[in-house]
Amino acid sequence: MPVTRGRRADARRNVTAILDAAVECLSRDPDASVADIAQAAGIGRVTLYGHFASRGELLDAVFSRAMRHADAALDDLDIEGDPRQAMTALIRSSWRIVSQSRALLTAAQRGLPHGRVRELHEEPLRRIERLIERGREQGTFRADVPVPWLVATFFSVLHTAADEITAGRLDEAAAPHAITGTLLAAFTPPGQPVPAPE
Amino acid sequence: MPVTRGRRADARRNVTAILDAAVECLSRDPDASVADIAQAAGIGRVTLYGHFASRGELLDAVFSRAMRHADAALDDLDIEGDPRQAMTALIRSSWRIVSQSRALLTAAQRGLPHGRVRELHEEPLRRIERLIERGREQGTFRADVPVPWLVATFFSVLHTAADEITAGRLDEAAAPHAITGTLLAAFTPPGQPVPAPE
Numbered sequence: 001m002p003v004t005r006g007r008r009a010d011a012r013r014n015v016t017a018i019l020d021a022a023v024e025c026l027s028r029d030p031d032a033s034v035a036d037i038a039q040a041a042g043i044g045r046v047t048l049y050g051h052f053a054s055r056g057e058l059l060d061a062v063f064s065r066a067m068r069h070a071d072a073a074l075d076d077l078d079i080e081g082d083p084r085q086a087m088t089a090l091i092r093s094s095w096r097i098v099s100q101s102r103a104l105l106t107a108a109q110r111g112l113p114h115g116r117v118r119e120l121h122e123e124p125l126r127r128i129e130r131l132i133e134r135g136r137e138q139g140t141f142r143a144d145v146p147v148p149w150l151v152a153t154f155f156s157v158l159h160t161a162a163d164e165i166t167a168g169r170l171d172e173a174a175a176p177h178a179i180t181g182t183l184l185a186a187f188t189p190p191g192q193p194v195p196a197p198e
Numbered sequence: 199m200p201v202t203r204g205r206r207a208d209a210r211r212n213v214t215a216i217l218d219a220a221v222e223c224l225s226r227d228p229d230a231s232v233a234d235i236a237q238a239a240g241i242g243r244v245t246l247y248g249h250f251a252s253r254g255e256l257l258d259a260v261f262s263r264a265m266r267h268a269d270a271a272l273d274d275l276d277i278e279g280d281p282r283q284a285m286t287a288l289i290r291s292s293w294r295i296v297s298q299s300r301a302l303l304t305a306a307q308r309g310l311p312h313g314r315v316r317e318l319h320e321e322p323l324r325r326i327e328r329l330i331e332r333g334r335e336q337g338t339f340r341a342d343v344p345v346p347w348l349v350a351t352f353f354s355v356l357h358t359a360a361d362e363i364t365a366g367r368l369d370e371a372a373a374p375h376a377i378t379g380t381l382l383a384a385f386t387p388p389g390q391p392v393p394a395p396e
Contacts, residue, residue, distance in 0.1 A: 106312070114307040115365065142383075142392075145376040148367045149359075153380055156358040160350050167313065169346045178343040182351055185340075185383045190394035194340075194386045 015051055017041040022062045023104065030107035034058065059111045063120055066104060070097045071124045079127070083135030084184065084195060090131060091180050094124070095158055099175070102162050121155060128154050135187070142189040153186050213249055215239045220260045221302060228305035232256065257309045261318055264302060268295045269322045277325070281333030282382065282393060288329060289378050292322070293356055297373070300360050319353060326352050333385070340387040351384050 021041035025032035052058035079086040135141035164170035180197040219239035223230035250256035277284040333339035362368035378395040
């Protein structure tokens with residue numbers, strides 16, 4: 001029994017070391033190989049493949065963990081009070097996370113099946129959904145289009161900004177204003193003035 | 199010489215038959231294989247690989263041709279006159295094309311490198327860019343964010359709608375209103391009222 005417990009603890013340590021090394025390698029180079037990651041984790045490739053059957057499986061695990069961390073970080077944000085102010089705060093905090101993980105995001109988009117990155121955002125997107133619903137009830141956000149569409153718009157605008165920066169078409173410094181301005185406008189009910197982002 | 203000319207004409211006919219068969223197969227099933235496409239084109243797989251070295255190369259050619267056709271179709275659209283009305287017309291016509299080619303788009307997103315689908319849109323996006331610039335000069339569209347960002351938003355909202363329909367999160371009938379409403383709002387200058395899409 002102590003042997004098994006020891007082995008399990010070893011396995012857990014290995015998995016953590018692999019995931020940490022993967023984040024480090026993929027943040028430097030979104031195309032980093034399994035061999036690069038195993039080396040950075042200080043383990044053999046065979047050991048790595050014992051935990052993750054393929055590069056895709058490893059990428060999926062890395063990105064899932066990153067999303068859990070992001071979701072936990074956003075938990076600390078106060079999004080009660082005025083829906084538009086709360087949305088501005090949520091956009092900024094979400095963008096800070098997306099922007100810091102841009103290389104990792106590129107790795108996930110290149111290495112995971114189309115649509116999987118969006119799937120892995122289900123949990124953090126629930127927070128956006130709740131805030132949109134509250135803002136609609138109060139007349140702050142538009143109610144003439146479906147809630148899931150506004151959630152999709154939120155996701156899409158943030159990830160488009162990341163792609164545009166990576167492609168060299170958007171200046172990183174201009175991104176926060178562009179993102180906030182676009183989303184606040186997109187959420188405004190027809191007939192109401194577009195708010196100027198601070 | 200006549201032999202060579204005859205062979206060249208054969209090759210052209212083969213390429214056209216392959217591209218036509220690819221559109222047909224991929225529209226039915228975005229994961230259609232090279233073997234499926236060769237069979238539908240009535241040629242052997244070896245002949246197909248003589249023209250396109252890989253499924254990716256074939257997909258790229260199929261999608262490039264589709265973009266040229268789309269661009270030619272949009273050429274007929276009158277986008278002079280009131281910039282907001284012209285934008286509404288351009289959004290509708292563009293969406294009609296994207297929506298009709300949704301399966302082909304899915305095939306391209308799954309089979310081409312991340313970012314390539316956007317790259318292949320450069321030509322049709324120039325038309326959007328010119329209209330945005332004209333609308334900014336006339337004060338109809340917002341000038342506090344860069345033009346390429348508004349172009350990226352246009353691309354992103356249309357393709358998000360296609361993805362959302364494919365994922366079963368957006369009703370196809372609700373898409374035109376959602377897309378037009380979101381883009382017209384996103385382009386409105388701060389302080390001006392969000393237009394109600396007709």
